[in-house]
Amino acid sequence: GETSAPYTHDAQGDDVYQDAGEISLGINSAVDATGATFENLELGGAAKVDVTDTTDEVVAKLTATPSVTEGGEITYTITLTNKDGLPINNHSALTFTLSDGKTVITVPANGTVGTATVTAPDNVYVGANDPVVKSIATVEGADVGKFEQLTLDKTPVSTTVTDEPGTPGNPGGSNEGDLVKVTITADQTSVAENVKPTFTVHVNQPLAHDLVVTLSNNAQVTIKAGETSAPYTHAAQGDDVYNDAGQISLGINSAVDATGATFENLELGGAASVQVTDTTDEVVAKLTATPSVTEGGEITYTITLTNKDGLPINNHSALTFTLSDGKTVITVPANG
Incomplete structure (x- = not known):
């Protein structure tokens, strides 16, 4: 006795991707419940419903190792989340670049987590270090536009960089601080007594500041910031008429940072020597x-x-x- 009946179709399903479309539903057949046959049965065409997207936000959030010793590894992690827990598993790889312009983190296709590891700054000086601060800058990938809303959480993350446990005044291998080794070499094995011998003062790595080295004769040599050596010319023994061949030995008394900073692990090398030969001066x-x-x-x-x-x-x-x-x-x- 009725002329209609309702039907409820499954929802397309809420997700985080742009996938608006339609649901089309047609009639395959219609039969009398008692088995009677209709004189004239006609089936109508399909009916359609447009399906619109809801906006489900995906947030890309950056985290980092909270604290490392200088020279240690900082791990940066980007995690994709949706507040309703919707799946995030239908996208190509996403490449995020951090604010330093160098650190790149890739979230793999259909994944939600990507990581990258970088080395924390390291220096040779005693004292506090600046924290390492980064944030998400950009994202690239073929499916960036596929998300209904992909939000980059640009909140900066900070990593504390603690000093290595160096012991100033206790040089050598037992000291865990970064080694600064200052040495001196002679540029020639021997010179005549009337020739000025030359020496070179070395440091084992370029430093951020000038290094002032005091030699055993109280002369001072400065190795400029960013360089690893500096020359020194010693006075000649002096030409004379006597047999007095010998040697000139030159060592290092001290090495100090020009700004007053203290080294974690300073080691001074031994002396360098040049043999001095006689010239023949007739009397x-x-x-x-x-x-x-x-x-x-x-x-x-x-x-x-x-x-x-x-x-x-x-x-x-x-x-x-x-x-x-x-x-x-x-x-x-x-x-x-």
């Missing part, structure tokens, strides 16, 4: 005499020591010269 002993005397008069004999370059002859004991007669003796006094 000529020349005899002169009174050119003319009356018989019975006095003849004065003089021996003079000279060097053609005018080098001092003032560091010797007395010298006794005997003349060809075997009897006349002349003494040049000490240092004379």
Whole structure:
């Protein structure tokens, strides 16, 4: 006795993607419940309902390791979430770039979590370090536009970077701080006594500030920030007329940061030496005499020591010269 009946179709389903469309429903057949046959049965066409999207937000949130020791690893994680717990499993890979412009995190296709690991800053100085702060800057991917609403949570995340447990004044391998090793080398193995030997002062890594090195002769050498060595020219031993070959040894008394910062682990190397060889500087002993005397008069004999370059002859004991007669003796006094 009725002319209609209701039917409720399943919902397309709420999700986080843009997938508006339609539901179409037609009639396959119509039969009498008792089995009677209709004289003239006609089935109408399908009916359609447009399905519109709801806006279901997906939030991309960044987290980071809260604290690391300098030089340690910071892990950054991006997580995709929906407040209603809807599945997020039908998208291609998403690539997020952080605010430093270098750190890139990929959330894989159909996934919700991506990670990237970076090394925390490290330095050689004692004291607090600046925290590492980053945020999400951009996202790229073929399916970025597929989401009904993909929101980047740009709240910055901060990682505290703690100092390594270096012990200033306790250099060497047992110290866990970053090693700053200052050494000196001679640029030549030997020089003549009239040549200025040169040395090079080295540091094992470029530093952020100038390094002032005091040598064992109290001279100072500065290694500029960003460089690893500086030259030093020592005074020549000095040319002279005596046999005095030897060596020049030069060590390091101290090395300090020009700004006053303290090193976590400072180690000073040993001394460097240069052999000093003699040059041959001739001393000529020349005899002169009174050119003319009356018989019975006095003849004065003089021996003079000279060097053609005018080098001092003032560091010797007395010298006794005997003349060809075997009897006349002349003494040049000490240092004379």
